[in-house]
Amino acid sequence: MSRVEAALSHRRGEFTLDVTLQLEGRAVTTLSGRSGSGKTTLLRCLAGLERPRAGRISLDGETWFDAAAGLHVPPHRRAVGFVTQEARLFPHLTVEENLAYGAERARSRPGLADTRTLVEELGIAPLLGRRVEHLSGGERQRVALGRALLARPRLLLLDEPVSALDESGTGEVLEALERVLATLPVPCLYVSHDLREAARLADRMLWLDAGRVVADGPVSQVLSDPRLPFAQEEDAESVIAGRIEAVDAGTGLASVAFDGGLLWIAASCSTVPGNAVRVRIRARDVSLALRRPEAISVLNILEGRVLEVADARSAASQALVRVDVGGCRLLSRVTRRSVAELGLAPGVTVWALVKSAALLR
Protein backbone atom coordinates (compact mmCIF):
# COMPACT_ATOMS: atom_id res chain seq x y z
CA MET A 1 0.00 0.00 0.00
CA SER A 2 1.45 3.33 -1.05
CA ARG A 3 1.13 6.34 1.14
CA VAL A 4 2.03 9.80 -0.10
CA GLU A 5 2.56 12.58 2.38
CA ALA A 6 3.14 16.11 1.25
CA ALA A 7 3.33 19.44 3.01
CA LEU A 8 4.57 22.09 0.69
CA SER A 9 4.48 25.73 -0.11
CA HIS A 10 5.42 27.28 -3.37
CA ARG A 11 5.34 30.81 -4.72
CA ARG A 12 5.26 32.03 -8.26
CA GLY A 13 4.83 35.77 -8.64
CA GLU A 14 1.72 36.79 -6.70
CA PHE A 15 0.47 33.24 -6.37
CA THR A 16 1.12 31.15 -3.27
CA LEU A 17 0.44 27.44 -2.94
CA ASP A 18 0.19 26.11 0.59
CA VAL A 19 -1.00 22.54 0.84
CA THR A 20 -0.87 19.64 3.25
CA LEU A 21 -2.04 16.40 1.77
CA GLN A 22 -2.09 12.65 2.40
CA LEU A 23 -2.95 10.14 -0.29
CA GLU A 24 -3.36 6.57 0.69
CA GLY A 25 -3.76 3.11 -0.71
CA ARG A 26 -5.61 2.79 -3.95
CA ALA A 27 -8.05 5.63 -3.58
CA VAL A 28 -8.86 8.00 -6.40
CA THR A 29 -8.91 11.59 -5.20
CA THR A 30 -10.12 14.40 -7.40
CA LEU A 31 -8.62 17.81 -7.14
CA SER A 32 -10.91 20.61 -8.23
CA GLY A 33 -10.90 24.36 -8.07
CA ARG A 34 -11.17 27.40 -10.28
CA SER A 35 -8.48 27.93 -12.89
CA GLY A 36 -5.45 29.48 -11.28
CA SER A 37 -6.13 27.84 -7.91
CA GLY A 38 -2.87 25.88 -8.12
CA LYS A 39 -4.04 22.40 -9.16
CA THR A 40 -1.46 21.88 -11.89
CA THR A 41 1.31 23.45 -9.81
CA LEU A 42 0.56 21.00 -7.00
CA LEU A 43 0.77 18.06 -9.42
CA ARG A 44 4.03 19.36 -10.90
CA CYS A 45 5.54 19.66 -7.42
CA LEU A 46 4.53 16.07 -6.61
CA ALA A 47 6.03 14.83 -9.89
CA GLY A 48 9.27 16.72 -9.24
CA LEU A 49 8.89 18.92 -12.32
CA GLU A 50 8.79 21.93 -10.07
CA ARG A 51 10.69 22.48 -6.87
CA PRO A 52 8.62 23.93 -4.03
CA ARG A 53 10.10 26.67 -1.88
CA ALA A 54 9.52 24.83 1.36
CA GLY A 55 8.13 21.62 2.76
CA ARG A 56 8.45 17.87 2.46
CA ILE A 57 7.15 15.19 0.10
CA SER A 58 7.52 11.49 0.77
CA LEU A 59 6.16 8.21 -0.49
CA ASP A 60 6.12 5.17 1.83
CA GLY A 61 8.69 6.89 4.02
CA GLU A 62 11.04 7.48 1.08
CA THR A 63 11.73 11.21 0.96
CA TRP A 64 11.28 12.81 -2.45
CA PHE A 65 11.66 16.38 -1.39
CA ASP A 66 12.88 18.03 1.78
CA ALA A 67 13.56 21.74 1.61
CA ALA A 68 15.30 21.81 5.00
CA ALA A 69 17.73 19.06 3.96
CA GLY A 70 18.13 20.48 0.44
CA LEU A 71 16.88 17.20 -1.01
CA HIS A 72 15.06 17.04 -4.35
CA VAL A 73 14.70 13.70 -6.10
CA PRO A 74 14.48 14.38 -9.87
CA PRO A 75 11.31 13.24 -11.69
CA HIS A 76 12.93 10.29 -13.45
CA ARG A 77 13.72 8.68 -10.09
CA ARG A 78 10.26 9.22 -8.55
CA ALA A 79 8.14 6.72 -10.47
CA VAL A 80 5.19 9.06 -10.87
CA GLY A 81 2.76 8.52 -13.73
CA PHE A 82 1.75 11.89 -15.15
CA VAL A 83 -0.91 12.25 -17.85
CA THR A 84 -1.69 15.77 -19.03
CA GLN A 85 -4.39 17.44 -21.09
CA GLU A 86 -2.39 16.99 -24.28
CA ALA A 87 -1.35 13.36 -24.51
CA ARG A 88 2.26 14.25 -25.35
CA LEU A 89 2.87 11.04 -27.24
CA PHE A 90 6.31 10.90 -28.83
CA PRO A 91 5.72 11.63 -32.54
CA HIS A 92 8.77 9.69 -33.71
CA LEU A 93 7.56 6.44 -32.15
CA THR A 94 4.65 4.14 -32.94
CA VAL A 95 1.90 3.48 -30.40
CA GLU A 96 3.62 0.28 -29.33
CA GLU A 97 6.99 2.02 -28.96
CA ASN A 98 5.36 4.78 -26.94
CA LEU A 99 3.88 2.16 -24.60
CA ALA A 100 7.27 0.48 -24.29
CA TYR A 101 9.11 3.74 -23.49
CA GLY A 102 8.22 3.79 -19.81
CA ALA A 103 7.96 0.01 -19.44
CA GLU A 104 11.57 -0.51 -20.58
CA ARG A 105 12.84 1.97 -18.05
CA ALA A 106 10.85 0.48 -15.17
CA ARG A 107 11.94 -3.14 -15.48
CA SER A 108 13.57 -3.18 -12.05
CA ARG A 109 10.36 -2.20 -10.23
CA PRO A 110 7.62 -4.69 -9.39
CA GLY A 111 4.92 -4.29 -11.99
CA LEU A 112 1.21 -3.92 -11.95
CA ALA A 113 -0.99 -5.28 -14.73
CA ASP A 114 0.74 -7.08 -17.55
CA THR A 115 0.80 -5.32 -20.89
CA ARG A 116 -1.78 -7.44 -22.64
CA THR A 117 -4.47 -7.01 -19.97
CA LEU A 118 -3.92 -3.27 -19.83
CA VAL A 119 -3.99 -2.91 -23.60
CA GLU A 120 -7.32 -4.79 -23.62
CA GLU A 121 -8.78 -2.69 -20.82
CA LEU A 122 -7.84 0.50 -22.62
CA GLY A 123 -9.09 -0.82 -25.94
CA ILE A 124 -5.90 0.12 -27.76
CA ALA A 125 -4.94 -3.31 -29.11
CA PRO A 126 -5.88 -2.39 -32.71
CA LEU A 127 -3.72 0.75 -32.54
CA LEU A 128 -0.38 -0.80 -31.59
CA GLY A 129 1.30 -0.62 -35.00
CA ARG A 130 -0.04 2.84 -35.84
CA ARG A 131 1.86 6.11 -35.94
CA VAL A 132 0.61 8.53 -33.32
CA GLU A 133 -0.32 11.41 -35.62
CA HIS A 134 -3.16 9.38 -37.11
CA LEU A 135 -4.86 8.80 -33.75
CA SER A 136 -7.98 10.60 -32.56
CA GLY A 137 -7.88 12.64 -29.36
CA GLY A 138 -9.51 9.90 -27.30
CA GLU A 139 -7.16 7.26 -28.70
CA ARG A 140 -4.14 9.43 -27.92
CA GLN A 141 -5.25 9.91 -24.35
CA ARG A 142 -5.85 6.19 -23.81
CA VAL A 143 -2.38 5.42 -25.18
CA ALA A 144 -0.87 8.10 -22.90
CA LEU A 145 -2.65 6.50 -19.96
CA GLY A 146 -1.33 3.08 -20.91
CA ARG A 147 2.19 4.44 -21.32
CA ALA A 148 2.08 6.01 -17.85
CA LEU A 149 0.71 2.85 -16.22
CA LEU A 150 3.21 0.52 -17.90
CA ALA A 151 6.00 2.60 -16.35
CA ARG A 152 4.79 1.07 -13.07
CA PRO A 153 4.08 4.28 -11.19
CA ARG A 154 3.83 4.44 -7.43
CA LEU A 155 1.55 7.45 -7.72
CA LEU A 156 -0.68 8.36 -10.66
CA LEU A 157 -1.32 12.02 -11.50
CA LEU A 158 -3.96 12.90 -14.07
CA ASP A 159 -4.17 16.55 -15.09
CA GLU A 160 -7.54 17.12 -16.79
CA PRO A 161 -7.10 14.13 -19.09
CA VAL A 162 -10.40 14.67 -20.93
CA SER A 163 -10.85 18.42 -20.95
CA ALA A 164 -9.37 18.85 -24.44
CA LEU A 165 -11.55 16.11 -25.96
CA ASP A 166 -14.88 16.20 -27.74
CA GLU A 167 -17.91 14.40 -26.30
CA SER A 168 -17.24 10.98 -27.81
CA GLY A 169 -13.55 11.17 -26.92
CA THR A 170 -14.43 12.10 -23.35
CA GLY A 171 -16.84 9.17 -23.13
CA GLU A 172 -14.33 6.59 -24.33
CA VAL A 173 -11.52 7.86 -22.10
CA LEU A 174 -13.77 7.99 -19.01
CA GLU A 175 -14.91 4.41 -19.62
CA ALA A 176 -11.31 3.27 -19.97
CA LEU A 177 -10.36 5.20 -16.83
CA GLU A 178 -13.20 3.59 -14.90
CA ARG A 179 -11.94 0.10 -15.81
CA VAL A 180 -8.30 0.89 -15.13
CA LEU A 181 -8.74 2.83 -11.90
CA ALA A 182 -10.88 0.06 -10.41
CA THR A 183 -7.81 -2.18 -10.15
CA LEU A 184 -5.10 0.46 -9.78
CA PRO A 185 -2.91 -0.56 -6.84
CA VAL A 186 -1.55 2.94 -6.17
CA PRO A 187 -3.07 6.28 -5.16
CA CYS A 188 -4.33 8.55 -7.92
CA LEU A 189 -4.79 12.30 -7.88
CA TYR A 190 -7.13 13.46 -10.61
CA VAL A 191 -7.51 17.12 -11.56
CA SER A 192 -10.94 17.81 -12.97
CA HIS A 193 -13.20 20.73 -13.66
CA ASP A 194 -16.18 18.53 -14.23
CA LEU A 195 -18.28 17.48 -11.28
CA ARG A 196 -19.86 14.49 -13.02
CA GLU A 197 -16.48 13.17 -14.07
CA ALA A 198 -15.14 13.56 -10.56
CA ALA A 199 -18.15 11.97 -8.90
CA ARG A 200 -18.05 9.03 -11.29
CA LEU A 201 -14.42 8.12 -10.74
CA ALA A 202 -13.37 9.37 -7.35
CA ASP A 203 -13.76 8.27 -3.76
CA ARG A 204 -12.53 11.47 -2.27
CA MET A 205 -12.60 15.07 -3.33
CA LEU A 206 -10.36 18.03 -2.63
CA TRP A 207 -11.35 21.60 -3.41
CA LEU A 208 -8.49 24.02 -3.88
CA ASP A 209 -9.02 27.75 -3.65
CA ALA A 210 -6.23 30.30 -4.11
CA GLY A 211 -3.56 27.70 -3.36
CA ARG A 212 -5.25 26.25 -0.25
CA VAL A 213 -7.34 23.14 0.38
CA VAL A 214 -10.75 24.42 1.52
CA ALA A 215 -12.68 21.14 1.40
CA ASP A 216 -11.53 17.56 1.69
CA GLY A 217 -13.75 14.52 2.15
CA PRO A 218 -15.87 11.79 0.58
CA VAL A 219 -17.39 12.82 -2.75
CA SER A 220 -20.99 12.98 -1.48
CA GLN A 221 -19.99 15.30 1.35
CA VAL A 222 -17.94 17.74 -0.69
CA LEU A 223 -20.49 17.85 -3.51
CA SER A 224 -23.28 18.78 -1.10
CA ASP A 225 -21.26 21.42 0.74
CA PRO A 226 -23.23 24.66 0.26
CA ARG A 227 -20.06 26.75 0.69
CA LEU A 228 -18.68 25.32 -2.55
CA PRO A 229 -19.79 26.24 -6.06
CA PHE A 230 -21.06 22.74 -6.94
CA ALA A 231 -23.97 22.86 -4.52
CA GLN A 232 -24.79 26.41 -5.55
CA GLU A 233 -25.21 25.48 -9.20
CA GLU A 234 -28.71 25.53 -10.67
CA ASP A 235 -28.55 21.80 -11.42
CA ALA A 236 -26.61 20.77 -8.31
CA GLU A 237 -26.63 17.05 -7.60
CA SER A 238 -26.01 14.69 -4.72
CA VAL A 239 -24.20 11.46 -5.45
CA ILE A 240 -24.96 8.29 -3.53
CA ALA A 241 -22.92 5.13 -3.81
CA GLY A 242 -24.77 1.83 -3.54
CA ARG A 243 -25.27 -1.61 -5.01
CA ILE A 244 -28.01 -2.93 -7.28
CA GLU A 245 -30.13 -5.23 -5.11
CA ALA A 246 -32.78 -6.48 -7.49
CA VAL A 247 -34.36 -5.78 -10.84
CA ASP A 248 -38.10 -6.00 -11.27
CA ALA A 249 -38.76 -6.75 -14.92
CA GLY A 250 -42.52 -6.26 -14.47
CA THR A 251 -42.27 -2.59 -13.42
CA GLY A 252 -39.00 -1.85 -15.21
CA LEU A 253 -37.43 -0.69 -11.96
CA ALA A 254 -34.26 -1.63 -10.13
CA SER A 255 -33.60 -1.19 -6.43
CA VAL A 256 -30.32 0.23 -5.16
CA ALA A 257 -29.30 -0.53 -1.60
CA PHE A 258 -27.27 2.17 0.10
CA ASP A 259 -26.38 3.11 3.67
CA GLY A 260 -29.59 5.12 4.10
CA GLY A 261 -32.01 2.50 2.74
CA LEU A 262 -33.36 1.66 -0.69
CA LEU A 263 -33.72 3.73 -3.87
CA TRP A 264 -35.76 2.79 -6.94
CA ILE A 265 -34.33 3.74 -10.31
CA ALA A 266 -35.21 2.88 -13.90
CA ALA A 267 -33.78 -0.48 -14.92
CA SER A 268 -31.30 -0.50 -17.82
CA CYS A 269 -28.55 -2.68 -19.21
CA SER A 270 -26.23 -1.35 -16.47
CA THR A 271 -28.50 -2.36 -13.59
CA VAL A 272 -27.12 -5.84 -13.01
CA PRO A 273 -27.81 -7.15 -9.48
CA GLY A 274 -24.64 -6.98 -7.38
CA ASN A 275 -23.04 -4.15 -9.40
CA ALA A 276 -21.64 -1.21 -7.48
CA VAL A 277 -23.22 1.95 -8.84
CA ARG A 278 -23.38 5.67 -8.18
CA VAL A 279 -26.76 7.35 -8.27
CA ARG A 280 -27.20 11.03 -8.88
CA ILE A 281 -30.09 13.01 -7.50
CA ARG A 282 -30.70 16.60 -8.50
CA ALA A 283 -31.22 18.97 -5.58
CA ARG A 284 -34.35 20.42 -7.16
CA ASP A 285 -35.86 16.94 -7.47
CA VAL A 286 -35.80 16.52 -3.68
CA SER A 287 -38.75 17.85 -1.64
CA LEU A 288 -38.90 17.75 2.13
CA ALA A 289 -41.78 16.84 4.48
CA LEU A 290 -42.00 16.76 8.27
CA ARG A 291 -44.24 13.66 8.30
CA ARG A 292 -44.09 10.62 6.09
CA PRO A 293 -46.53 11.32 3.27
CA GLU A 294 -48.99 8.64 2.25
CA ALA A 295 -50.88 7.99 -0.93
CA ILE A 296 -48.35 9.78 -3.08
CA SER A 297 -46.85 8.92 -6.45
CA VAL A 298 -43.26 9.50 -5.41
CA LEU A 299 -41.54 6.12 -4.93
CA ASN A 300 -38.44 7.14 -3.07
CA ILE A 301 -39.15 8.50 0.38
CA LEU A 302 -36.15 8.53 2.70
CA GLU A 303 -35.92 9.45 6.35
CA GLY A 304 -33.14 11.80 7.33
CA ARG A 305 -31.96 14.62 9.54
CA VAL A 306 -31.25 18.21 8.53
CA LEU A 307 -27.56 19.03 8.82
CA GLU A 308 -27.42 22.51 7.46
CA VAL A 309 -29.59 25.18 5.83
CA ALA A 310 -27.96 27.75 3.56
CA ASP A 311 -29.16 30.44 1.21
CA ALA A 312 -28.96 29.74 -2.49
CA ARG A 313 -26.78 32.47 -3.93
CA SER A 314 -28.37 32.43 -7.37
CA ALA A 315 -31.99 32.99 -6.32
CA ALA A 316 -33.23 35.06 -3.41
CA SER A 317 -36.28 32.85 -2.92
CA GLN A 318 -34.35 29.59 -2.65
CA ALA A 319 -32.48 27.74 0.06
CA LEU A 320 -30.25 24.67 0.10
CA VAL A 321 -30.87 22.06 2.75
CA ARG A 322 -28.30 19.38 3.40
CA VAL A 323 -29.84 16.20 4.81
CA ASP A 324 -28.07 13.25 6.37
CA VAL A 325 -29.62 9.97 5.20
CA GLY A 326 -27.93 7.07 6.95
CA GLY A 327 -24.51 8.71 6.63
CA CYS A 328 -25.04 9.80 3.01
CA ARG A 329 -25.55 13.43 2.10
CA LEU A 330 -28.60 14.52 0.18
CA LEU A 331 -28.99 18.05 -1.09
CA SER A 332 -32.43 19.59 -1.42
CA ARG A 333 -33.33 22.88 -3.03
CA VAL A 334 -36.50 24.35 -1.52
CA THR A 335 -37.96 27.84 -1.11
CA ARG A 336 -36.99 29.99 1.84
CA ARG A 337 -40.66 30.26 2.64
CA SER A 338 -40.84 26.46 3.07
CA VAL A 339 -37.80 26.58 5.34
CA ALA A 340 -39.57 29.11 7.54
CA GLU A 341 -42.97 27.38 7.49
CA LEU A 342 -41.62 23.92 8.25
CA GLY A 343 -39.07 25.26 10.71
CA LEU A 344 -36.21 23.47 8.97
CA ALA A 345 -33.08 23.77 11.06
CA PRO A 346 -30.13 21.52 11.90
CA GLY A 347 -31.32 18.45 13.85
CA VAL A 348 -34.89 18.38 12.54
CA THR A 349 -36.06 14.99 11.29
CA VAL A 350 -37.44 15.13 7.75
CA TRP A 351 -38.66 12.89 4.97
CA ALA A 352 -36.95 13.48 1.67
CA LEU A 353 -39.14 12.89 -1.36
CA VAL A 354 -36.93 12.03 -4.30
CA LYS A 355 -38.81 12.61 -7.53
CA SER A 356 -36.15 11.11 -9.77
CA ALA A 357 -32.82 9.40 -9.45
CA ALA A 358 -30.55 8.15 -12.18
CA LEU A 359 -27.36 6.20 -12.58
CA LEU A 360 -24.28 8.36 -12.91
CA ARG A 361 -22.85 7.76 -16.39
Add this chain to the structure above:
Amino acid sequence: MDPTPFLLSLRLALVTTIILLVVGTPVAWWLANTRSRMRPLVEAAVALPLVLPPTVLGFYLLLLLGPRGPLAPLLQALDLALVFSFAGLVIGSVVFSAPFVINPLKTAFEGVPRGHLETAATLGAGPLDRFRSVVMPLAASGYVAAGVLGFAHTLGEFGVVLMIGGNIPGRTQVLSIAIYDRVEQLDYHAAHVYSLSLIAFSCLVLVALYASRRSRALVQP
Protein backbone atom coordinates in the same frame (compact mmCIF):
# COMPACT_ATOMS: atom_id res chain seq x y z
CA MET B 1 43.83 15.16 -64.15
CA ASP B 2 45.01 15.15 -60.52
CA PRO B 3 42.16 14.21 -58.16
CA THR B 4 44.14 15.02 -54.98
CA PRO B 5 42.63 18.52 -54.33
CA PHE B 6 39.13 17.10 -54.68
CA LEU B 7 39.81 14.25 -52.25
CA LEU B 8 41.56 16.61 -49.83
CA SER B 9 38.55 18.94 -49.83
CA LEU B 10 36.15 16.06 -49.16
CA ARG B 11 38.33 14.79 -46.33
CA LEU B 12 38.59 18.26 -44.77
CA ALA B 13 34.84 18.84 -45.05
CA LEU B 14 34.03 15.43 -43.59
CA VAL B 15 36.41 15.72 -40.62
CA THR B 16 35.30 19.31 -39.92
CA THR B 17 31.60 18.40 -40.07
CA ILE B 18 31.99 15.43 -37.73
CA ILE B 19 33.97 17.49 -35.20
CA LEU B 20 31.42 20.31 -35.38
CA LEU B 21 28.42 17.99 -34.93
CA VAL B 22 30.03 16.50 -31.82
CA VAL B 23 31.30 19.75 -30.31
CA GLY B 24 28.34 21.82 -31.54
CA THR B 25 25.66 19.62 -29.93
CA PRO B 26 26.34 20.61 -26.30
CA VAL B 27 26.96 24.24 -27.27
CA ALA B 28 23.70 24.43 -29.25
CA TRP B 29 21.78 22.67 -26.45
CA TRP B 30 23.15 25.12 -23.92
CA LEU B 31 22.24 28.09 -26.12
CA ALA B 32 18.73 26.72 -26.68
CA ASN B 33 18.06 26.30 -22.96
CA THR B 34 20.15 28.68 -20.90
CA ARG B 35 18.94 31.82 -19.19
CA SER B 36 22.53 32.77 -18.41
CA ARG B 37 23.75 36.31 -18.98
CA MET B 38 26.68 34.81 -20.90
CA ARG B 39 24.34 33.71 -23.65
CA PRO B 40 24.60 36.79 -25.94
CA LEU B 41 28.38 36.68 -25.59
CA VAL B 42 28.59 33.06 -26.69
CA GLU B 43 26.04 33.64 -29.46
CA ALA B 44 28.12 36.55 -30.76
CA ALA B 45 31.30 34.50 -30.67
CA VAL B 46 29.64 31.69 -32.62
CA ALA B 47 28.21 34.14 -35.20
CA LEU B 48 31.42 36.14 -35.65
CA PRO B 49 32.67 34.13 -38.67
CA LEU B 50 29.46 35.12 -40.49
CA VAL B 51 30.44 38.79 -40.56
CA LEU B 52 34.25 38.75 -40.53
CA PRO B 53 36.25 38.51 -43.74
CA PRO B 54 37.88 35.07 -43.72
CA THR B 55 41.28 36.69 -44.08
CA VAL B 56 40.93 38.40 -40.69
CA LEU B 57 40.12 35.13 -38.99
CA GLY B 58 42.85 33.32 -40.89
CA PHE B 59 45.41 36.00 -40.04
CA TYR B 60 44.83 35.74 -36.29
CA LEU B 61 44.66 31.95 -36.35
CA LEU B 62 48.00 32.03 -38.19
CA LEU B 63 49.53 34.22 -35.48
CA LEU B 64 47.95 32.13 -32.69
CA LEU B 65 49.10 28.78 -34.04
CA GLY B 66 52.35 29.94 -35.66
CA PRO B 67 55.89 29.27 -34.40
CA ARG B 68 56.02 32.65 -32.59
CA GLY B 69 52.45 32.53 -31.30
CA PRO B 70 51.35 32.19 -27.68
CA LEU B 71 50.72 28.48 -28.13
CA ALA B 72 54.16 27.84 -29.64
CA PRO B 73 55.84 26.33 -26.53
CA LEU B 74 52.97 23.94 -26.03
CA LEU B 75 52.89 22.93 -29.70
CA GLN B 76 56.63 22.46 -29.72
CA ALA B 77 56.50 20.27 -26.63
CA LEU B 78 53.86 18.13 -28.34
CA ASP B 79 55.88 18.20 -31.57
CA LEU B 80 52.86 19.58 -33.44
CA ALA B 81 53.08 21.83 -36.45
CA LEU B 82 49.61 23.20 -37.14
CA VAL B 83 50.38 25.94 -39.59
CA PHE B 84 50.59 24.81 -43.24
CA SER B 85 49.30 21.35 -42.28
CA PHE B 86 46.03 19.45 -42.61
CA ALA B 87 45.45 19.71 -38.84
CA GLY B 88 45.70 23.49 -39.12
CA LEU B 89 43.14 23.47 -41.92
CA VAL B 90 40.76 21.48 -39.73
CA ILE B 91 41.11 23.96 -36.86
CA GLY B 92 40.50 26.92 -39.14
CA SER B 93 37.51 25.25 -40.82
CA VAL B 94 35.96 24.26 -37.50
CA VAL B 95 36.02 27.86 -36.30
CA PHE B 96 34.87 29.25 -39.62
CA SER B 97 32.01 26.79 -40.23
CA ALA B 98 30.80 26.70 -36.60
CA PRO B 99 27.74 28.97 -37.05
CA PHE B 100 26.54 26.89 -40.00
CA VAL B 101 26.33 23.82 -37.78
CA ILE B 102 25.46 25.32 -34.38
CA ASN B 103 22.61 27.59 -35.52
CA PRO B 104 20.51 24.89 -37.23
CA LEU B 105 21.05 22.61 -34.23
CA LYS B 106 19.98 25.37 -31.84
CA THR B 107 16.83 26.07 -33.85
CA ALA B 108 16.02 22.35 -33.94
CA PHE B 109 16.55 22.01 -30.17
CA GLU B 110 14.34 25.02 -29.49
CA GLY B 111 11.60 23.28 -31.47
CA VAL B 112 11.55 20.20 -29.22
CA PRO B 113 8.48 20.64 -26.98
CA ARG B 114 9.38 20.95 -23.28
CA GLY B 115 6.30 18.91 -22.43
CA HIS B 116 7.69 15.89 -24.22
CA LEU B 117 10.90 16.12 -22.23
CA GLU B 118 8.98 16.38 -18.96
CA THR B 119 6.89 13.38 -19.95
CA ALA B 120 10.03 11.39 -20.74
CA ALA B 121 11.36 12.32 -17.30
CA THR B 122 8.22 11.10 -15.52
CA LEU B 123 8.54 7.87 -17.53
CA GLY B 124 11.93 7.28 -15.96
CA ALA B 125 14.37 8.72 -18.50
CA GLY B 126 17.37 10.61 -17.07
CA PRO B 127 18.86 13.70 -18.78
CA LEU B 128 21.21 11.89 -21.20
CA ASP B 129 18.61 9.24 -21.92
CA ARG B 130 16.06 11.98 -22.73
CA PHE B 131 18.53 13.63 -25.06
CA ARG B 132 19.21 10.42 -26.92
CA SER B 133 15.66 9.05 -27.03
CA VAL B 134 13.61 12.24 -27.48
CA VAL B 135 15.70 15.29 -28.42
CA MET B 136 17.91 13.72 -31.08
CA PRO B 137 15.09 11.98 -33.00
CA LEU B 138 12.88 15.07 -32.87
CA ALA B 139 15.81 17.25 -33.97
CA ALA B 140 16.86 14.84 -36.75
CA SER B 141 16.08 17.28 -39.56
CA GLY B 142 18.19 19.89 -37.74
CA TYR B 143 21.11 17.45 -37.71
CA VAL B 144 20.73 16.84 -41.43
CA ALA B 145 20.63 20.57 -42.16
CA ALA B 146 23.59 21.25 -39.87
CA GLY B 147 25.64 18.48 -41.45
CA VAL B 148 24.91 19.56 -45.02
CA LEU B 149 25.49 23.26 -44.37
CA GLY B 150 28.69 22.63 -42.41
CA PHE B 151 29.98 20.27 -45.09
CA ALA B 152 29.11 22.54 -48.02
CA HIS B 153 30.47 25.63 -46.35
CA THR B 154 33.78 23.94 -45.55
CA LEU B 155 34.01 22.67 -49.11
CA GLY B 156 33.68 26.19 -50.51
CA GLU B 157 36.08 27.84 -48.10
CA PHE B 158 38.99 29.83 -49.48
CA GLY B 159 40.37 32.67 -47.40
CA VAL B 160 40.96 30.94 -44.08
CA VAL B 161 42.46 27.90 -45.78
CA LEU B 162 44.83 30.02 -47.84
CA MET B 163 45.98 32.00 -44.79
CA ILE B 164 46.60 29.01 -42.53
CA GLY B 165 47.38 26.27 -45.01
CA GLY B 166 48.97 28.06 -47.88
CA ASN B 167 49.01 26.30 -51.21
CA ILE B 168 51.02 23.09 -50.80
CA PRO B 169 49.93 20.49 -53.39
CA GLY B 170 48.92 17.19 -51.78
CA ARG B 171 48.93 18.66 -48.26
CA THR B 172 46.91 21.85 -48.08
CA GLN B 173 45.90 22.56 -51.64
CA VAL B 174 42.15 22.02 -51.42
CA LEU B 175 39.80 22.29 -54.39
CA SER B 176 38.94 25.99 -54.09
CA ILE B 177 42.64 26.88 -53.95
CA ALA B 178 43.54 24.48 -56.75
CA ILE B 179 40.99 26.25 -58.98
CA TYR B 180 42.53 29.63 -58.16
CA ASP B 181 45.99 28.19 -58.77
CA ARG B 182 45.05 26.77 -62.21
CA VAL B 183 43.41 30.03 -63.27
CA GLU B 184 46.57 31.90 -62.28
CA GLN B 185 48.53 29.51 -64.51
CA LEU B 186 46.00 30.05 -67.32
CA ASP B 187 45.20 26.29 -67.23
CA TYR B 188 41.49 26.92 -67.89
CA HIS B 189 40.79 23.30 -68.76
CA ALA B 190 41.79 22.04 -65.31
CA ALA B 191 39.96 24.97 -63.67
CA HIS B 192 36.80 23.97 -65.56
CA VAL B 193 37.05 20.33 -64.52
CA TYR B 194 37.51 21.22 -60.86
CA SER B 195 34.79 23.88 -60.89
CA LEU B 196 32.23 21.76 -62.72
CA SER B 197 32.86 18.79 -60.44
CA LEU B 198 32.27 21.07 -57.43
CA ILE B 199 29.05 22.43 -58.96
CA ALA B 200 27.81 18.93 -59.76
CA PHE B 201 28.64 17.66 -56.29
CA SER B 202 26.96 20.62 -54.56
CA CYS B 203 23.81 20.21 -56.66
CA LEU B 204 23.69 16.53 -55.80
CA VAL B 205 23.98 17.19 -52.07
CA LEU B 206 21.34 19.94 -52.09
CA VAL B 207 18.87 17.88 -54.14
CA ALA B 208 19.39 14.96 -51.76
CA LEU B 209 18.78 17.28 -48.80
CA TYR B 210 15.53 18.73 -50.15
CA ALA B 211 14.32 15.32 -51.29
CA SER B 212 14.86 13.89 -47.80
CA ARG B 213 12.97 16.85 -46.30
CA ARG B 214 10.04 16.32 -48.62
CA SER B 215 9.80 12.61 -47.85
CA ARG B 216 9.99 13.42 -44.14
CA ALA B 217 7.23 15.99 -44.54
CA LEU B 218 5.08 13.36 -46.22
CA VAL B 219 5.55 10.95 -43.34
CA GLN B 220 5.10 13.54 -40.59
CA PRO B 221 2.54 16.17 -41.63
